[in-house]
Amino acid sequence: MLKTPKKKMYIYADNAATTKMSPSAIAAMVVTANEVWGNPSSLYTTGQKAKEALEQARKNVAQIIGAQPREVYFTSGGSEADNQALRSAAAIGAKKGKKHIISTAFEHHAILHTLKALEKEGFEVTLLPVHAEGIVRPEELAAAIRPDTCLVSIMTANNEIGTIQPIRELGAICREKGVLFHTDAVQAVGHLPINVAEDNIDMLSASAHKFHGPKGVGFLYVKKGIPLTNLIEGGAQERGKRAGTENVPGIIAMVTALKDAEAARETTAARLTVLRDRLIAELSRIPPSALNGDPVRRLPSNVNFCFEGIEGESLLLLLDDLGISASSGSACTSGSLDPSHVLLAIGRVHDVAHGSLRLSLGDDATEEQVDYIAAQVAQVVEHLRGFSPVWRDLKEGKRQFIL
Amino acid sequence: MALYSDKVFEHFRNPRNVGIIENPDGVGEVGNTVCGDIMKMYLKIDDDVISDVKFETFGCGSAIASSSMATELIKGKPLAEAMELTNKAVAEALDGLPDYKMHCSVLAEEAIQAALIDYYTKKGLEMPEELKKAAARAAAHEE
């Protein structure tokens, strides 16, 4: 039976799924809704006030990522930005008879499912391997680019295992070969240094709710001169490329959150890296287990482990009882038959992929929290292994250990 | 929220009849680690009655709860009754399972049938029709 902890803590450790809005973002949202509620397309003062706020927000985003304001398009979030980037690049390619796209096996489904749809429309897709460490090899990208390649889309940081891709180098290869380069930076914006000019990025997707902004808001950066294809037709908002009256309160809240995240980024990253590594060291003491993804080239907040002999959903439910919110790549939690495509892409077999646990720390994580998490994970894993037939077989030598 | 019913949660948190039986009269294991659920049932049978039952499960919350509930439903019951246990009965006793988790209750039914088949086989007894059909289904699964 599980022991009730002496002092129960409540820890939200699923910040890769979403973050809690910051008080300043909430305040900005409320103030905007109250005071700047006009339609930015209206010509009277109330409308123009909203327009000004919107354009100021665009300037702020542009400045933070090293872009021009006119290169920033507000969207309903990361998924929309990903869809529009891919659709636009595909349309540009198709016009020139170039119908080959390169991406990776462990992208978010917003990318992978759009690529699947494009395949049905006659595009050919190459998914680069990400290897055991969860990182794309630049030389493999260079080798995969063909004369008919119209787009390379590689995420900046992976949402499950947190591994960080060599974006600048990958972008440089694309520049040299004259291929458009998109990066899904949803997990990176506000957490890692990004400069679209220095990093050779042509298109970039971001989502506010991953950096303490609201859900349902994001942006797409598109380098000047790259024509966008509309996903949503209608009014002339967003330079005619994304119709619909702008979500001004959401956008202002997003920018408020982004500015805060940027201001604190380096100190937060340094602090979290220490805590992350402490948690990794603690969880390594629950063998057989293994860290998923490169130990160093990963988001400061991300810890992802596989524990052999147990299943992820039951682990999550019991951790929830103990006050810890986390996630897993097990099939049972994804609602499909297969475990996470990300874990499969780094070579984890089904047996162990089902026993995965992702902990994504909050900016305010503490050493005490990390130690609490490690202690509770240890007791829950032991409890579940205690009546797992797989664990019995492993112990009795009837089944080979994988990790 | 309610991902599961209170009953499912209760059985998941406090599973009944957990463990193994040394020298069981029947043992059955179903599922595989590829799909992510494995259930193993151990039976002790005296005078055609399930005098004891234990289980071990690798799987999600509803798999653990289904195993636990299934053992409760057959413990102390005559063999004839145990072999008629359906996945529906397990799911109903748990106040329902989400559609995509119904396979967990199927696994529980199959694990019990597998343990009963093992009992009849080991004893060299003629299997009742009910179990013969289950055995044929299980064999088809294997292929």
Ligand SMILES: Cc1ncc(COP(=O)(O)O)c(C=O)c1O
């Ligand atoms: C890497 C990545 N891309 C895209 C998305 C989708 O973003 P959104 O939820 O804003 O549509 C997410 C978040 O779920 C993500 O982690």
